[in-house]
Amino acid sequence: MSDKKEPLLHVENLKQHFKISRKFTTKAVDGISFDIYEGETYGLVGESGSGKSTTGRSIIRLYEPTDGKIIFDGRDISGKLTKADEKYLRTNMQMIFQDPMACLNPRKKISQIIAEGLEIHHICKSRAEINERVNDVLDKVGLSSEQATRFPHQFSGGQRQRVGIARALVMNPKLVIADECISALDVSIQAQVVNLMKDIQDEMGTTYLFIAHDLSMVKYISNRIGVMHLGHIVETGTTDEIFENPIHPYTKSLLSAIPHPNPIVEKQRKAITYNKDAEGVIYENGHEHVLSETHKVLATDEEFAKWTK
Amino acid sequence: METKSVKRNKSDRVLYIRDLNISFKTAYGTVRAIRGVRLDLFKGETIAIVGESGSGKSVTVKTIMGILDSNGVIDSGQIIYRYKDENGEEQEVDLVQMSQKDIRYKFCGKHIAMVFQDPMTSLDPTMTVGKQIMEPMREHYHISRAEAKKRAMELIKEVGIDNPDKRFKQYPHELSGGMRQRVVIAIALACDPDILICDEPTTALDVTIQAKILELIKDLQVKKGISVIYITHDLGVVAKVADYVAVMYAGRIVEKGKINEVFYDPRHPYTWGLLSSMPDIDTDSRRLFAIPGSPPNLMEKIEGDAFAPRNPFALKIDYREEPPMYDVGGQHRVASWLCDPRAPEVEVPEELQVRIEKMKKEATIYE
Ligand SMILES: Nc1ncnc2c1ncn2[C@@H]1O[C@H](COP(=O)(O)OP(=O)(O)OP(=O)(O)O)[C@@H](O)[C@H]1O
Ligand SMILES: Nc1ncnc2c1ncn2[C@@H]1O[C@H](COP(=O)(O)OP(=O)(O)OP(=O)(O)O)[C@@H](O)[C@H]1O
Ligand code: SF4
Ligand SMILES: [Mg+2]
């Protein structure tokens, strides 16, 4: 990652608000900025409802962003999309979803589901080429071609998730947004999938935005991590910076909540709690404090002084 | 908090499963999903079922709930459930002998409640969250609307959702994945069940909320003596919640025992693989250990030990004959030929040994 290189994805002051009623608006994402460089993995972590999925969906333009800028591979994709940009986006950016079933058409065979994207965007020259790519990707995610003739409901939760991954990877995308794509898998398959995603990255230079709540897995796959809370990125840094030198109390509480596979310890260990309101933290008042070129924290000057003491 | 050690007395069993065999008829053949499961659940204890995707964890518990898929057949076995009826009398039924519909009618919600892997499968998208929490209470307890509402609000707060007034009126799609799951947990707890089955209930949750929910379930369990079956692939969660753990592979339980027996002294090579593939936040290796290969196709007849083809320690006999369940002391049982007195000595892989030693050392501070 050289610093001068243009990022593959540049997100600046992105806001995604949802109007719930005349009086009430949910500010799911409220002014976040980050960059992702080609070939790297950016992990986005944070508690439920912090806006991780919304961020992913905004970027891939399932929503109309309320405000802010999204530059993908040099193209501004935050406003109204031209046909060409739309096609570019739909082929070069892929998402693997949190809900394994939501994106799988129950009446289609697995092989058809995986081939869909290739067909819609006329990526392949022949049927044979489609089949070849589908078989390749099935092999990569550890499904047999016999299994590919089955329907989604005949698979267990974990098997379905691998179909979702295959469906994204078959397009050879530049950026893959993986939203909790391994949460439904058991550890041994998680390990296979994480290793697989790394292999694919090494081989094809794929870039990942890896959304997850499992910090121990995020640690394995990410080069850099952004910690989200209530629509804000409260801290970002390299994986080492976040794990070795967390500054924000929210990051600290998140790290302490990771359960360790050590029964005697785990039954007694208590996580650090963080209560934003009790501590009087108001994210809107904070601004970015720079600890290193990569390590940044959202805080007021007083908070920053207190947390780095 | 002291880790209470639940005495496993026969008379305290709430549920016991014997020699359960389940298969599914599909257009391509018969899937033998559950192959001879035997498991006990005692009052007030938490057992965890772990194992690879497709190993049969969900099928096992779905059968208990009476929600086995329609193409599923219980080929043999017993699931004995013991409970107190409305008159406070001890009853014992074999769920296998009941129709799935009767199980649902008689026990679902009130006696046995379940929290699923997919929150959306158990939520009605057309109904507000509040109404969905109130419904089962009103049905089972015939309480007034006002009372049900009060209790529902309490539950919403208890499971850690803020703004109960606002959330009460919202629809499931307006909530994040994690919040939906908390609603499902609130619904499951609404009727004070005596068995709570959690099928990956916190998979969609972040660690902080997960920690809260695990504590919540634990509290309720201690307070009300609920027995919990907890399915998860997160061995950290297992370490936190479980008194007893069963490791499943290809429709069989391959190792089971007290949590400490299995975690500090694993005996089955599959368990070794599982424990090794757990990311260790203290080490810096760039690659995770992954068990090679993939699980067997359950449509084909399995000869010998189902794990043999992926097991670097497999013996000749593993390919021919299914191993029996060996008693390796205490509550610890292992289905592996390696536990046979005639088997050659095989050591736990070194990396795992190191890890376990490290864990034990850490644990001494807490003991
Ligand atoms: N379509 C929508 N309409 C209204 N509110 C929404 C919508 N989508 C999300 N929200 C709200 O936005 C907030 C962020 O939700 P989001 O799904 O992005 O969280 P998340 O970080 O992905 O959480 P989880 O870890 O639970 O998946 C939540 O308060 C949620 O209720
Ligand atoms: N309705 C069905 N028809 C055919 N096969 C089925 C059906 N339901 C489950 N199976 C098969 O039964 C086996 C066990 O599935 P189950 O859902 O219990 O797995 P699991 O251990 O819960 O996995 P996961 O961790 O992925 O949820 C799998 O091989 C699955 O493909
Ligand atoms: S996974 Fe299935 S049940 Fe869950 S939200 Fe998606 S479609 Fe609904
Ligand atoms: Mg999400």
Ligand SMILES: [Mg+2]
């Ligand atoms: Mg399951």
